[in-house]
Amino acid sequence: MISVGIDVSKEKSTIAIFKPYGEIVAKPFDVKHTKEDLQSLAAMIRHLNDEVRVTMESTGIYHWPVLQTLLANDIFTVVVNPYAMKLYRKQSIRKGKTDKMDAMAIAQYGLDHWVNLESFESTQPIYDELKLLGRRYRHYMRMHIDSLQELTHILDMTMPGINKVFAGWQERSGRNKVADFAAEFWHYDNITKMSESQFVKNYEKWNKEKGYRMNETKAVEVYTLARNSIPTLPVNYSSAKMMVQEAVRVLQSVDATLYKILAQMKELAKSLPEYGVVRNMGGVGDVLAPKLIAEIGDVRRFHSGKALIAYAGLDAPPYQSGKFTGTERHISKRGSSNLRKIGYEVMRCLKCHSAPNDSQVYDFILKKEKEGKNKAVAKIAGLNKFLRIYYARVKEVYRENDYIQNRCQKNLTSKLKNRNTKGLA
Numbered sequence: 001m002i003s004v005g006i007d008v009s010k011e012k013s014t015i016a017i018f019k020p021y022g023e024i025v026a027k028p029f030d031v032k033h034t035k036e037d038l039q040s041l042a043a044m045i046r047h048l049n050d051e052v053r054v055t056m057e058s059t060g061i062y063h064w065p066v067l068q069t070l071l072a073n074d075i076f077t078v079v080v081n082p083y084a085m086k087l088y089r090k091q092s093i094r095k096g097k098t099d100k101m102d103a104m105a106i107a108q109y110g111l112d113h114w115v116n117l118e119s120f121e122s123t124q125p126i127y128d129e130l131k132l133l134g135r136r137y138r139h140y141m142r143m144h145i146d147s148l149q150e151l152t153h154i155l156d157m158t159m160p161g162i163n164k165v166f167a168g169w170q171e172r173s174g175r176n177k178v179a180d181f182a183a184e185f186w187h188y189d190n191i192t193k194m195s196e197s198q199f200v201k202n203y204e205k206w207n208k209e210k211g212y213r214m215n216e217t218k219a220v221e222v223y224t225l226a227r228n229s230i231p232t233l234p235v236n237y238s239s240a241k242m243m244v245q246e247a248v249r250v251l252q253s254v255d256a257t258l259y260k261i262l263a264q265m266k267e268l269a270k271s272l273p274e275y276g277v278v279r280n281m282g283g284v285g286d287v288l289a290p291k292l293i294a295e296i297g298d299v300r301r302f303h304s305g306k307a308l309i310a311y312a313g314l315d316a317p318p319y320q321s322g323k324f325t326g327t328e329r330h331i332s333k334r335g336s337s338n339l340r341k342i343g344y345e346v347m348r349c350l351k352c353h354s355a356p357n358d359s360q361v362y363d364f365i366l367k368k369e370k371e372g373k374n375k376a377v378a379k380i381a382g383l384n385k386f387l388r389i390y391y392a393r394v395k396e397v398y399r400e401n402d403y404i405q406n407r408c409q410k411n412l413t414s415k416l417k418n419r420n421t422k423g424l425a
Contacts, residue, residue, distance in 0.1 A: 005107025146388025283350030
């Protein structure tokens with residue numbers, strides 16, 4: 001048996017090839033991530049006269065060119081969790097890190113774990129696209145938070161207290177009424193120079209243009225706030241209007257991008273067979289359903305509900321020594337933090353509805369709270385149960401689809417046989 005270890009970098013990879021008992025087939029060498037070099041690497045691996053297994057670390061997107069080339073050439077390829085490889089390297093008492101040393105360590109890892117290595121199985125492209133969109137959504141969400149804080153800071157100088165009057169950003173619609181209002185009026189002095197009736201008329205006209213519902217009481221409330229407040233940034237500053245409108249423009253641009261990404265995620269998620277089942281689960285709405293599916297991916301890659309829970313980092317590893325057995329165990333957090341965040345948001349939404357359609361998880365959370373558990377702890381326990389239910393229901397959907405496809409295939413095969421039999425007769 002031959003173990004090929006690949007240490008992946010951004011534009012190149014370092015390869016080491018070992019046999020058992022420390023026999024070196026090839027000293028570490030570098031390969032650039034070009035079609036020609038990667039195809040040459042695959043051809044060289046295929047010509048090795050023995051059973052070959054290639055091992056590499058998961059490195060975000062950098063290992064994908066190498067991985068796709070090897071899989072296209074039917075080479076047994078393993079993608080290892082970087083944390084597992086880090087723990088393996090720590091077994092050596094010798095300190096030091098180079099690409100060659102890492103490649104040799106990865107190749108040795110392949111030999112030491114030869115029996116337990118599993119070849120990488122690619123998921124459907126739609127899950128990969130959803131995951132990529134989910135990552136971009138979180139990136140722009142961080143920009144949204146920064147832009148919103150900047151706008152809030154400026155409005156505290158020109159229109160203090162206006163954030164409490166209007167509802168904030170609506171994730172479903174991608175609109176922010178505070179930002180729209182600030183873009184139009186931008187300073188309380190622009191409101192107070194009008195009479196109350198004039199402002200109410202202008203406010204009504206603005207609502208019609210923006211598509212908001214008119215509320216005269218709200219207009220009076222804003223006018224009263226404008227008269228009683230003391231802006232710290234004078235309206236006659238030449239840069240005051242520019243600062244407010246630029247902060248609004250940046251925020252609205254980021255919000256528009258978030259809305260487009262979420263709309264695309266919804267379209268992709270709706271094409272999956274499990275979307276209807278996931279959407280109908282308690283606490284999951286139009287916004288959270290595509291996010292949840294994007295983060296979990298293809299549920300068929302997990303062998304059980306426990307594996308999905310471990311993937312989320314919600315498992316509590318056992319601790320036992322002698323006669324002592326630990327019972328108060330914390331979750332491991334060795335998994336997807338993004339999935340935990342989205343799952344916790346689902347539990348918060350579920351808890352907000354006193355009588356959800358799917359009450360299994362809701363009742364379980366209430367039960368944990370009655371037992372004296374902290375509310376956050378109860379929600380995490382509810383998320384654990386939620387993921388088990390998610391796994392069972394989605395797996396059932398795919399079992400039914402597979403059953404229907406097999407029946408259709410058998411019926412088609414039998415019809416073709418009957419036609420052939422009649423033709424021979």
